[in-house]
Amino acid sequence: MQKKVGLIVNPVAGMGGSVGLKGTDGNQMYEKALELGAEPVTPDRTKELLAYIRHIDDLQFFVAPKEMGEDFIKLLEVPYEVVGDIGGETSASDTTKIASQMIDRGIELLIFIGGDGTARDIYDTIDAKVPVVAVPSGVKMFSSVFATNPRTAAKLVDAFVEGTDVTEEEVLDIDEDAFREDTLASRLYGYLLVPEVKQYIQHGKTASQVGKSSRRAKEEIAAYVIEEMDPKTLYLLGPGTTLKAITDELGLPKTLLGIDAVYGKSLVGQDLNEEDILRLFEEYEKRSIIITPIGGNGFIFGRGSKQFTPKVIKMVGKENVLVVSTEQKIRSLDCLRVDTGDYELDEHLSGYLEVTVDYKRKIVFKVKC
Numbered sequence: 001m002q003k004k005v006g007l008i009v010n011p012v013a014g015m016g017g018s019v020g021l022k023g024t025d026g027n028q029m030y031e032k033a034l035e036l037g038a039e040p041v042t043p044d045r046t047k048e049l050l051a052y053i054r055h056i057d058d059l060q061f062f063v064a065p066k067e068m069g070e071d072f073i074k075l076l077e078v079p080y081e082v083v084g085d086i087g088g089e090t091s092a093s094d095t096t097k098i099a100s101q102m103i104d105r106g107i108e109l110l111i112f113i114g115g116d117g118t119a120r121d122i123y124d125t126i127d128a129k130v131p132v133v134a135v136p137s138g139v140k141m142f143s144s145v146f147a148t149n150p151r152t153a154a155k156l157v158d159a160f161v162e163g164t165d166v167t168e169e170e171v172l173d174i175d176e177d178a179f180r181e182d183t184l185a186s187r188l189y190g191y192l193l194v195p196e197v198k199q200y201i202q203h204g205k206t207a208s209q210v211g212k213s214s215r216r217a218k219e220e221i222a223a224y225v226i227e228e229m230d231p232k233t234l235y236l237l238g239p240g241t242t243l244k245a246i247t248d249e250l251g252l253p254k255t256l257l258g259i260d261a262v263y264g265k266s267l268v269g270q271d272l273n274e275e276d277i278l279r280l281f282e283e284y285e286k287r288s289i290i291i292t293p294i295g296g297n298g299f300i301f302g303r304g305s306k307q308f309t310p311k312v313i314k315m316v317g318k319e320n321v322l323v324v325s326t327e328q329k330i331r332s333l334d335c336l337r338v339d340t341g342d343y344e345l346d347e348h349l350s351g352y353l354e355v356t357v358d359y360k361r362k363i364v365f366k367v368k369c
Contacts, residue, residue: 002060002079003058003060003109004059004062004109005059005107005110005111006061006062006107006111007062007063007069007072007110007111007112008069008095008102008114008122009042009064009068009112009114010068010114010115011067011090013041041341042113042114043067043072045113045135045341046069048150048151049111049150049151049153050072050073050076050154053158054154055157055162056076056078059157059161060079060080060081061078062083062107063081064083064084064098065084065086068086084097084098092117095114095121095122096124099122103129103130107130108130109131109157109160110132111133111135112135113135113137114135114137114138115136115138115139116138116142116143116172116174118134118138119134119143119146119192120189122134123171123189123192127190127192128168128193130193131160131166131194132193134146134153135150136149136202136302136303140174140303142172142186142204142304143169143189144201144202144204145192146201147202148368149302149339149346151343152200155197155200156194156200159200165195166193166194166196167196168191168194169193169194169201169204170189170204171188171189171190171191171192172189173187174186204297214328217327217328217358218242219249221242221324221359222249225290225356226246226265229265230286231264231265232286233263233284234262234281234286234288235261235262235289236259236272236287236308236312237254237259237262237290238291238292239255239305240292242326243290243324246290247262250265252266252267253267253270258271258307259273259307261280268280273307274311274312277307277312278311278315281315287316287320288322289316289320291308291322291323291324292323293337296333297337299338299339300321300338301313301349302337302338302340302341309340309341310340310341310342310345313349314345323336323353323354323355324357325355325356326357327357327358330365333365335368336355336368337367338367338368338369339369343369351366352365352366
């Protein structure tokens, strides 16, 4: 007997990432993203999800209209029913309204494609009535409700069909206005049920360590990185307090939650988006990315630093990616993760990378996609 499954796509999720907006929630942010040349992210993520569900013939889909689901499911030879209606521009109210209508139709699982804001909208509507599979397509996605990528989301759908248990995972409330102002303010918003297959679900973000030993460790990492810097290389510094320790040591400002550029130990770009980075690449031939994993889930690319697009990463090269982390943080992770939106690139980045954890000390750590 077929399982009744809902599908809701947030068509604007993730569009602020490459252009440096750190999200599309809030007034006029979608319009601003379009003005800056942002392109939709969710269509490719949705198509990838649907292509890798093995038990798709065992599903009866209830989908949101048009670009919120219908446009993708109609390309497949599977039964589906369109639920609700939408106007010219979609909004959070469309998500909540349609999710509620899907619950009334008796869905047993809800798949949604979006970011933390979409997760909060879904929680507001369904709470724990049915389990969800959350496909990461936003900018930050710090909530632990999300699959690690669209392909593992497909595996979660298959696991649900096969009868796996469900478990509660966190939905976080991220203040996007504060995030754009370089402050990460979050609180627990609630819990959603997800299929209980831990290896396919990302861990939630944990807070940075701020104790004396942690500060000292970051200072030691910074001293070593600066000592090893090539004066003829452009360094792109990702977000985080570990990277800020480097600019502090250089006496330079740092966008705590953004991307900055250093050349010859001088600041040559601040709070950069993809276009800004590519413009710098026209001037600087030798390039390097310095990045630190997100505490808790281990992502180095694909969460919170979407300005590092596949194009940017390819032009830098895997061999020029420097990962730095305190040993306390790295030892709390089972692996490093990547989810760039380009699966071939993710596979290329997978394997093993050296991680600088102290002055003149590195460890080799596994990277998964």
